[in-house]
Amino acid sequence: MVAKRLTKFSATVLALTALLAVDGAVQLPSAAAMKKSSKAPVQVSFWYGLGGQLGNDVQSMVARFNATHPGIHVTATYQGSYSGGGPEQQKLLAAIRAGDAPDVAQMEVHSMPVFAAAGRLLPLTHLMAASKSDKPGDFLTGMLVSTQYKGVYYGVPFNRSVPVLFYNKSMFAKAHIASPPATWAQVMVDAKKLTHGSGHSKVYGFEPLVDWWPWEASVWSGGGHILSKNLSQAQFATPAATRIISMEQTLLKQGYAVVQTGPQYWTETTQAFIHGQVAMDIDSIGDSGEVAKGVGKSFQWGTAMFPADVMRAVPPGGGDAVILAGTPAAQQKAAWTFIQWWTAAPQTIHWSEMTGYVPVQKSVLNIPSYKAYLHAHPQFATALAELKFQHAAPPSPQYLSVLQYVQNALQGVFDLRQPVASTMQNAAKQADSQLSGN
C-alpha cells in the first residue's frame, strides 16, 4: 500500500517536473507570493480574438502571467476573430447589452470609437499617468494614435502591426533593381520590370491587398482625407485620395499586377508572395512569421515601408487591450496589472518574437538582445521605423460602417475593374448617408 502511494507520489512529481520542463519560462511563485495568495485570487475574464497558433500564443502568455501572479487569475477565452465587426465584437456587443461583459477585451484599433462613444470602456488616462511602465511616453512613437477617443485613453497597445511592402529580393536582383521602391512612382516602374512569363507561370510585379486597411494608407499618402474634420462627410473620393488606388488599378489593367478575390483574399495574397507568384505585395508585418515559414530557403525576401507619395502615412493595425466600464474595482486593478505586465519589455519582446506583431514599448530598443534580434530579422526594423508614420483613423462611431462601403468599392475597383472615380464617389455617397443618419 505504502509502495503504491509512493509510486503515485513519484508519478505526480515526475509529471510536475515534466510540465515545468516543457515550458522553461514558467516561473514558480515566490514564498512571499504564496503567502499573499492565501486568499482566493481575483478572477479576471479576458476575451481575445486570435485563433490558431496565435491563440495558443495568447494562452501561453496568460499561463505565464497566472503562474507569476498568484493573487490574480486571468481566464482568457477565444471569441472568434477580433476584426472590426468580427465575432468577438459581435459577442461583446451582446454581452454588454446583457450586462455580462468580460473585464478585459482585445479590441480592433478602428473599433474603439464605437465602444468609447457609448461609454462602455473604462478611461485609462489616470491609470497610465500613474503607471511605472505604461505612461504615454513609454510607448513607441505613433503607438497611441488608436488608443484614445476625444483626448482620453481607453486602450493600451496589445497586438499591433502596420502594413508594409514585402519584396522578393531574388527577383529584384534578377531584374537588376538595387532596392525596394520607396515611392508609388517607383512601384509603377519596378512592377513592370519585375513582371515576366505568361499563363499559369506568369509572375506579376505587384499585388495590392484588396482591403480597407492599406487603402487608408493610400488615401493619406496621396494627400487626401477619409472624412471631413467634423466627421460628417466622406472625402475619400477626391483625386488626391484616389491617386494611389488609380495607380494600382492601372498596373492591374496593364497586366503588371494581380489581386486575390473572394473571402480568402488576404491569406491568398500572402500565399501568392510565398509561392513566388508575385515580386512585391502589400501585407501586414504581422504576417512576416507566416512568410518566413512559408518561404523557407526558396528565395531571399525583405520588407520595405509602405511606399510614400505626397507624404508617408500608415494606419495602425491589430488590437488594443481595453477594460470594460462596469468592471468591479478589484477586477479593474487586477486587469490593469495584467495589461501592464503584457506591455512590459520582456513580455512585449517575447510576444513580438513569437508572433510577428511589433513590440510596443520604447525601452525595447535599448535592450541588447532585442537589438541582436532586429539585426537577424531586419523586416521588423522596417516596421519599427514605420511606426512613427501612423495616422489615427477618423474617430467616428460610424467609421466601421463607412469601411464596409469602402470595402465593397475596393472590390469594385480591383476585382471588377470598375472606374475608380465613380466607384469611390458612389461609396462616399453611401458613407455620407450613414454619417448624416439619413
Add this chain to the structure above:
Amino acid sequence: MIIKNRLLLHNALAGWLFILPGLAALTLFVFIPAGYVVFLSLLRWNLIDVNAQFVGLGNYSHLFASQSFQQALSNTLILGVGQIVILLPLGLLLAVLLDMGLRGTRIYRTVMFGPYVLPLVASGLVWTLLYNPGFGLINQVLGWAHISGPDWLGSSGFALLAVLIMTVWQYLGYYMLIFLGGLQNVSAVLKEAAAIDGANDRQTFWHVTLPALSPSLFFALIICTIQAFQTFDQVYVMTGGGPDGATTTLVYYIFDEGFQMYNIGTASAASMVLLVLLALLTWLQVRLGRRWVVEE
C-alpha cells in the same frame, strides 16, 4: 344548458392547457423577440449607446432608397427563382428515375442525398476550393477542354451563379427524397385504372401521378422559397457577400447591417421586410395552391 356550457368550457380549458407549453415557448422565443424587432426597427441605435434615437419609419424609407438593399433583394429573388426552377424539376426527374426500380437505386439515392447531410459551411469551404481560379478543380477540368474558366467567386457575373450551383448541389437530394416519398405513395390502383383505360406512360404521369404528387410539390415549393430567402451560410463562407455586393442576399444584408455596421435599426427593418415578404409569398402560394393541389 348550463351543464352543456360547462362541458364546453371544460373542453376549451383542456385544449388551452394542452397547447400551453408550446404557446409559452413560442411566446418567449418567437412572439416577444419578433415584437422587439419591430420596436428596434423604429430606432437608430447600435445596441450599446445609452440613448437610442426614435426615427419612426425612417429606417424603412432608408432601406427602400438604399442601393445595397435593392441589390440584396434582387440577388435573393434571382436565387429564389433559380432554385425553384432548377431544384424542383431536377429533383422530380431524379425521383421518377429512382422510382423505376432500376439497378443500383439504393446507391444512387444515398449518393444524391449525401450533400444534404453535410453542414452548409463545410460544403461552402469545399466549393470555395473547387471554384478557385488558380488551382480549383472546375477550371482545371474546363482547361482540359481548352476553356479558360472564369474567376467564379471574384467576378460579378459568375459569383451569384456559383452560389446557386453550390446550393443546388447541396439541396437536390432533399427535394429528390420528398418527391420519391410522394411517388411511392401514389396509389397503384389509380395507375392500373389508367392503364386499363388505355393511357400510356406519359399520360399516366401527367394526369395521374403528377396530380397525386401535388401536395409534395406544393410543400417543396414553399420550403424551397423559404430556403432561398434564408440563404446565408454559403454566402458567408464563399464570398462574404462580394464582390461589391454581387452575392449579398437579404439575410446577409441583415447580418452586415446589424453586426458589421452596428445599424441595428436598419437590420431590424430589413428583417421585418423579409418576414412580410415571406408571409406574402407563402400566402400567395397557398392561395394558388388551392387551385392545383389535389388532397386525397
